[in-house]
Amino acid sequence: MGSLHLDLKDCGQCPIRHRAVCSRCEPDELEVLEDIKYYRSYEAGQPILWAGDHMEFVASVVTGIATLSQTMEDGRTQMVGLLLPSDFIGRPGRETAAFDVVAVSDVTLCCFRRKPFEHLMTSTPHIGQRLLEMTLDELDSARDWMLVLGRKTAREKIASLLLIVARRDALLRKQLPSDGMIFDLPLTREAMSNYLGLTLETVSRQISALRKAEIIQLEGKRRVIVPDLEALISETGDDVDGGLIV
Amino acid sequence: MGSLHLDLKDCGQCPIRHRAVCSRCEPDELEVLEDIKYYRSYEAGQPILWAGDHMEFVASVVTGIATLSQTMEDGRTQMVGLLLPSDFIGRPGRETAAFDVVAVSDVTLCCFRRKPFEHLMTSTPHIGQRLLEMTLDELDSARDWMLVLGRKTAREKIASLLLIVARRDALLRKQLPSDGMIFDLPLTREAMSNYLGLTLETVSRQISALRKAEIIQLEGKRRVIVPDLEALISETGDDVDGGLIV
DNA sequence: GCGTGACATTGATACGGATCAAATGGTCTA
DNA sequence: TAGACCATTTGATCCGTATCAATGTCACGC
Structure with missing residues (x-):
């Protein structure tokens, strides 16, 4: 199981770049691909795969968010990755899922039958x-996250997560993260707690604490405003440039 | 930076299989390799690379252990990987180290100049x-370790680490882990604490606790005897087969 | 023998986050 | 509008691990 970003072109069917499997290859492959790919949809909260499930496909996330x-x-659970549009699910050469995959929002996958995909590879x-x-890249990110899980305080964990979401959001809008930026948290407090190795109560408390300290502002439960980006970064405990972009 | 196991053949110079870069390829490559590879040695405790260092090589661990x-x-530190003989250091396409690499015991590396290695690839x-x-595989292991860091108690963490070392040791001897098996801990209490996200005092206390509970026996500070393997496994909190072999 | 220094163990106490419990707010449906 | 349901917040208390400090153990050199 991997969470991977494939560099795809637009196929006209998907809302994202999705024509050929690899943008560096010639479009000849397009015909092959049309034969072996298909789409699947999942509703918010629905499981996509359980660890140990047989997988007959690898897939790319088209829309939505999965964990x-x-x-x-x-019952203790630990989130080990976040799957966003264009991230990759599955791994060539393995038939069973190593982790649970759950749709957080409504999700559409573009699936490729595994055997032909491996042959294409x-x-x-x-x-x-x-x-x-x-x-x-995923491995580096996973290792960065180990520092967060193993050594950071609850407050630093929350700040680290907020910063990651902020940076991803900026990337999606093709902007740089900046003072005053606004973004929505895609996760419930419980999902955040599973990502950070905390309880949902602690997540809620620390978000409130950051709000009271005026590091962030909240509009409703999910929308976050960052008046001063540097102030948020300094709450993460990282040195200035730390590469925590997951 | 990656901790990777290359499937190598014996070159006569190294104590481990090390002739061609990939055992599936024809030995024609041997000549090329002899041109671009060389050896480096490091003493126990010595740093091999600092995060951000320029790397002109990728390398394979020949002897010794590095972290x-x-x-x-x-000063808070988190270990994110353990490098054993035949593990791989560096990554094609990146010039700087992403993490600190430190020799735990005396270490010999077999290095390949990066550019020619990439061309060979x-x-x-x-x-x-x-x-x-x-x-x-490394990514799966890293994700497994996230569960340990994020959700396990100190006692479960120690049991998990002991089991990993035990399994690795058995693998090295080409045996299966079994009741009564004996192995040496390659790490100091402090290194263990950095691996597990604990303090060295907690590591010491939990090891003592496992000894008093007769889950393990100790010979000196480093040698461990596991009278009942199942008993140790049940202390990890994992379900029976959990794939925690790093 | 006796230091010396690195590594490890053990004890006393403090504190951060977990746990248990209750209240609040928002959305949907009847 | 009421009621049900869910996510979230907030409060009170408990427990596990960190922290600070002292002691123990072993290897090595003089």
Whole structure:
């Protein structure tokens, strides 16, 4: 299971760049792809895959948000990744899912049958190279997140998460994060707590604390305003440039 | 930066399988490799790379143990990976190290100049495919570790670490982990605490607790005996088969 | 033998986050 | 408008781990 970003072109059917599997390859592959790809939809809250499930496809998120998570026997769960549009699900060479995948909002996947996709990978090296790059980026992000889980305080964890969402949101709008920026939290307090290794009560308390300290402002429960970006960054405990963009 | 296992053959110079870069490729590459590879040694405790350092090579660990870690401004550090013989350091397409690499014991690296190695990758697809497989495995391991860091108690963390070391040790001896098995901890209490997101005092206390509960026995500070493997596994909090082999 | 220094253990106490519980607010439906 | 339901906030208390401090153990050199 991987959360990977494939560099795709527009296919006219999907709302995102989605024509060929790899933008560096010639569009000849387009015909092949039309044969092996199809779409699936999931409603908010619906499970997409359980760990151990057989997967006959790999897929790319077209719309919506999904989470990658693990659950212990007694119910403790830890989110291990966030899947956003254009992120990749599944891994070549493995038939079963390693983690649970759950739709947070309504989700559309563009699926590729696994066998033909793997064959395509061997015949077009760029795809494998791109996949390797993306996987290495994911690995770096996962390792960055280990620092957050292992060593940061609740307040620093919340600030780190807010900053990640803020940066992703800015990226989506093709802007730089800036003072006064406004964005929506895509996750419930519970989902945040599962991402951060906290309880939902602690998440709520720390968000309130950051609001009272005027590091952030809230409009409703989900919309966040960051009056001073530097102030938020300094709450994360990171050194100035720390590469925490997941 | 990646911690990757390359499937290598014996070159006669290294104590481990190390002849061609990829065992699936023809030995023609051997000549090329002899040109671009060289060796480096580091003493126990010595830093190999600091995060941000320029890297002119990628490398494979030949002997010894190294750690991959991150440190915050105020000194809190989190280990994000353990590098054992045949693990891989560096990543194609990136010139700077993403994490600190420190030799725990005396370490010998077999280094490949980065540019020629990257060229070799494009010309021999199997290498890239193997690297992708290994990176995906690393990613799964990193995500498994997130559950440990985010949701497990100190006692469960220690049990998880002991089990990982036990399994690795068994793998190295080409045996299965079994009741009564004996192994040495390669890490100090402090290094363990940095791996587990705990203090060294808590690590010491929990190891003592496991000893008093007769889950483990100790010979000196470092040698561990596991009388009943199932008992140790049940202390990790994992479901029976949980894939925690890092 | 006796220091010396690194690593580890153990004890006392403080504090951060978990837990249990109740109240608030928003949205949807009847 | 009322009622039900869900996410969220807030409060009171408890517990696990951090922190600060002292002691113990082992290897090594003189």
